[in-house]
Amino acid sequence: MSIIFEADVSVAPPQIRSPKNFEALLASVRQVSTEVAASHAADVDRQARFPAETLAALRKAHVLSAAVPATLGGAGCNLSELAQLCSTLAQACGSSAMVLAMHFIQVGCIARHGQDDDFFKGYLRDHVKHQYLLGSMTSEVGTYGDTRSSICSVERTADNFTLNKDATTGSYCGFADGILVTTRRDHDAAANDQVLVLVRREDCTLKQTTSWDTLGMRGTCSPGFRMESSGSIKQIIPGPYSDSSARTMVPYSHILWASLWWGIAADAVAKAASFVRGQARDKPGAIPPTAKRLAEVSMQLDAMKNNWQSAAQAFDAIAPDATSQDQLSSMAWALRMNNLKMSCSEAAPQIVHRALQIVGILGYKNDSPLSLGRHYRDALSASLMISNDRIAAKSASMLLVYKDVA
Numbered sequence: 001m002s003i004i005f006e007a008d009v010s011v012a013p014p015q016i017r018s019p020k021n022f023e024a025l026l027a028s029v030r031q032v033s034t035e036v037a038a039s040h041a042a043d044v045d046r047q048a049r050f051p052a053e054t055l056a057a058l059r060k061a062h063v064l065s066a067a068v069p070a071t072l073g074g075a076g077c078n079l080s081e082l083a084q085l086c087s088t089l090a091q092a093c094g095s096s097a098m099v100l101a102m103h104f105i106q107v108g109c110i111a112r113h114g115q116d117d118d119f120f121k122g123y124l125r126d127h128v129k130h131q132y133l134l135g136s137m138t139s140e141v142g143t144y145g146d147t148r149s150s151i152c153s154v155e156r157t158a159d160n161f162t163l164n165k166d167a168t169t170g171s172y173c174g175f176a177d178g179i180l181v182t183t184r185r186d187h188d189a190a191a192n193d194q195v196l197v198l199v200r201r202e203d204c205t206l207k208q209t210t211s212w213d214t215l216g217m218r219g220t221c222s223p224g225f226r227m228e229s230s231g232s233i234k235q236i237i238p239g240p241y242s243d244s245s246a247r248t249m250v251p252y253s254h255i256l257w258a259s260l261w262w263g264i265a266a267d268a269v270a271k272a273a274s275f276v277r278g279q280a281r282d283k284p285g286a287i288p289p290t291a292k293r294l295a296e297v298s299m300q301l302d303a304m305k306n307n308w309q310s311a312a313q314a315f316d317a318i319a320p321d322a323t324s325q326d327q328l329s330s331m332a333w334a335l336r337m338n339n340l341k342m343s344c345s346e347a348a349p350q351i352v353h354r355a356l357q358i359v360g361i362l363g364y365k366n367d368s369p370l371s372l373g374r375h376y377r378d379a380l381s382a383s384l385m386i387s388n389d390r391i392a393a394k395s396a397s398m399l400l401v402y403k404d405v406a
């Protein structure tokens with residue numbers, strides 16, 4: 001990887017932390033990207049192994065607590081800043097960036113929905129100290145990609161719960177210190193009457209049920225798992241999952257995923273640019289024919305960046321204001337998030353494809369410095385990761401009643 005594109009963030013930083021923290025974090029992530037993630041990315045991909053070196057380096061630099069509010073010891077990054085961290089890392093290793101993004105999504109849910117709760121405040125302070133890695137189990141055998149319904153239920157006694165789930169996909173769950181699990185509120189609850197439960201690694205057993213030998217995103221290590229867990233009822237995130245999903249999990253997921261898909265595409269375009277410059281050096285005074293293709297693909301890359309950055313800025317403008325939280329549960333916001341996810345997940349593989357047309361056979365070869373195989377395969381996961389068809393069906397039903405489309 002030769003170039004780290006900067007995804008400038010021009011939004012006002014949140015009130016509760018010093019901007020210096022973010023600059024230091026970003027510098028650390030840049031360093032981890034170029035010095036650690038980039039050199040292990042091909043091996044992580046080849047062996048479908050967890051990017052352990054990169055996560056160790058991120059832990060050491062205290063990047064895993066970037067989403068924890070400064071009042072609890074974290075960096076208090078807003079969503080624009082978290083997205084910039086993910087997009088930077090994605091230019092070196094898509095799998096590592098996806099792990100970081102999924103982790104930030106879970107921390108964001110705890111920080112935003114457990115912020116008034118003593119247990120979760122204590123957990124976040126511990127998280128800053130120990131740099132826990134958090135994974136997610138929303139998908140389930142029988143409900144598949146429908147995150148807003150569950151079959152499993154959380155069973156409560158006076159102080160404790162038990163929760164067993166058969167998950168179809170659980171990224172890096174075998175390496176996580178905690179997992180946020182969606183479940184029905186109790187065994188009489190409807191499928192969509194869900195809560196989110198923090199399951200600690202030491203309180204659960206995980207039996208791997210499927211393999212993870214995929215085209216791309218191989219380093220996320222995301223097979224199916226049968227989980228059996230127990231814990232204190234304090235570990236159930238306050239409020240219904242319908243709230244934490246609409247106000248945090250969906251916007252964090254779609255914005256952070258879009259930012260890292262952009263990072264993968266940006267690295268592919270950087271390789272294409274270096275190829276075109278090489279051609280120009282070989283024939284001084286003439287503009288290579290591939291330069292026009294480069295101009296066209298960089299336009300698409302820019303449009304993609306503007307899409308996730310403006311969504312992140314809009315979220316940051318709404319999010320700190322408790323009275324505006326209803327906007328995040330509105331149909332207009334849900335449609336915006338759906339559009340962002342569908343358009344960026346389609347744009348990423350298209351951009352990589354166009355970069356490949358520029359680079360040609362050197363991009364097609366697996367053993368070339370300009371190889372684009374991993375970028376291509378990683379980007380293909382984007383439209384499946386919560387199926388675009390499923391999202392389009394939800395948008396379609398909203399658009400039947402939503403009139404205010406400007």
Ligand SMILES: Cc1cc2nc3c(=O)[nH]c(=O)nc-3n(C[C@H](O)[C@H](O)[C@H](O)COP(=O)(O)OP(=O)(O)OC[C@H]3O[C@@H](n4cnc5c(N)ncnc54)[C@H](O)[C@@H]3O)c2cc1C
Binds near residue numbers: 136222
């Ligand atoms: C890299 C990666 C990491 C992941 N990590 C996790 C994780 O950590 N935790 C987790 O819980 N999950 C994770 N997932 C799972 C993911 O979020 C989805 O739940 C899963 O990919 C959906 O699986 P599916 O395609 O079999 O199911 P479905 O979404 O059910 O799709 C199956 C088929 O049905 C079609 N379809 C579905 N609904 C409709 C509709 N309404 N109209 C038309 N067609 C429709 C789809 O297009 C598709 O062809 C991960 C997925 C990937 C790719």
